[in-house]
Amino acid sequence: MATDFTSIPIIDISPLLAKCDDPKMEEDPGVYAVVRQLDQACREAGFFYVKGHGIPDSLIREVKNVAHKFFELPYEEKVKIKMSAASGFRGYQRIGENITKGIPDMHEAIDCYKEVKEGMYGELANQWKDATNDLSRKILRGIALALGGSPDEFEGERAGDAFWVMRILGYPGVPTANCLDPGNDIGCGAHTDYGLLTLVNQDEGITALQVRNLSGEWISAPPIPGTFVCNIGDMLKIYSNGLYDSTLHRVVNSSARYRTNFDTAVEPLEICKQKTDAAKKFERAVYGEHLVHKVLTNFV
Ligand SMILES: O=C(O)CCC(=O)C(=O)O
Numbered sequence: 433m434a435t436d437f438t439s440i441p442i443i444d445i446s447p448l449l450a451k452c453d454d455p456k457m458e459e460d461p462g463v464y465a466v467v468r469q470l471d472q473a474c475r476e477a478g479f480f481y482v483k484g485h486g487i488p489d490s491l492i493r494e495v496k497n498v499a500h501k502f503f504e505l506p507y508e509e510k511v512k513i514k515m516s517a518a519s520g521f522r523g524y525q526r527i528g529e530n531i532t533k534g535i536p537d538m539h540e541a542i543d544c545y546k547e548v549k550e551g552m553y554g555e556l557a558n559q560w561k562d563a564t565n566d567l568s569r570k571i572l573r574g575i576a577l578a579l580g581g582s583p584d585e586f587e588g589e590r591a592g593d594a595f596w597v598m599r600i601l602g603y604p605g606v607p608t609a610n611c612l613d614p615g616n617d618i619g620c621g622a623h624t625d626y627g628l629l630t631l632v633n634q635d636e637g638i639t640a641l642q643v644r645n646l647s648g649e650w651i652s653a654p655p656i657p658g659t660f661v662c663n664i665g666d667m668l669k670i671y672s673n674g675l676y677d678s679t680l681h682r683v684v685n686s687s688a689r690y691r692t693n694f695d696t697a698v699e700p701l702e703i704c705k706q707k708t709d710a711a712k713k714f715e716r717a718v719y720g721e722h723l724v725h726k727v728l729t730n731f732v
């Protein structure tokens with residue numbers, strides 16, 4: 433369970449990345465120091481920033497520019513890639529179409545899920561997806577060690593060919609013009625993420641993401657240049673038998689500026705019961721069923 437944290441830790445993961453594919457990575461003191469910080473952050477907040485992540489600044493800037501340009505397009509253009517049953521629930525959703533706990537969210541988005549057909553998202557999105565999936569895999573190697581497992585706990589049979597979700601989100605600033613419910617300023621209602629690990633790439637200069645601590649206070653997660661926000665999802669809570677919790681968070685853009693965000697969540701195809709001495713706290717969940725259930729019940 434999360435604690436009464438008042439800020440979100442920043443972890444320099446470069447020592448972990450440097451040794452990530454070394455068979456003796458566990459023995460490296462730099463890796464060990466990162467693993468300890470990951471463990472503490474996952475236990476106390478379920479959220480942390482990573483710096484030293486190795487994804488070039490130029491790529492980060494490019495995806496943000498492309499996202500801003502897309503959201504600036506007229507609705508008739510954006511709706512050409514509308515999300516529908518026929519598109520496998522991939523594609524564009526207008527402001528207010530995404531619902532969390534019965535309330536329309538003040539964001540528009542493009543949802544991309546793992547797809548067999550390579551190349552369908554365009555070159556830049558594929559490049560981004562590859563870079564963020566690779567980074568997630570490396571962070572998960574550190575988290576696997578933090579849980580006392582082997583580094584490849586979340587690879588191979590469990591999540592080797594991981595399902596991933598990429599959401600490109602746009603949050604209008606206040607006043608919320610052209611939205612379905614102008615009285616609502618919640619960009620994304622309080623929820624936990626369904627997967628293993630989410631990487632959040634927020635626009636600079638706008639503080640909108642908020643994370644709830646044990647007392648119910650909302651702690652801001654402002655954008656910090658050169659970092660990603662990482663948060664753990666429901667699958668990791670089950671994997672860790674509750675040692676790590678998926679923390680509630682929400683987005684409130686009370687600035688006047690339009691905010692974008694690229695989320696990439698890496699998910700296992702099927703969850704396994706964690707081998708711990710403690711009694712099993714959660715029922716076995718199949719990831720795909722969990723995802724569909726959360727989406728269909730609007731994250732209640
Ligand atoms: O926009 C953000 O900062 C986070 C969005 C979010 O929580 C999500 O898409 O799951």
Ligand SMILES: [Fe+2]
Nearest residue numbers: 623624625681
């Ligand atoms: Fe989220």
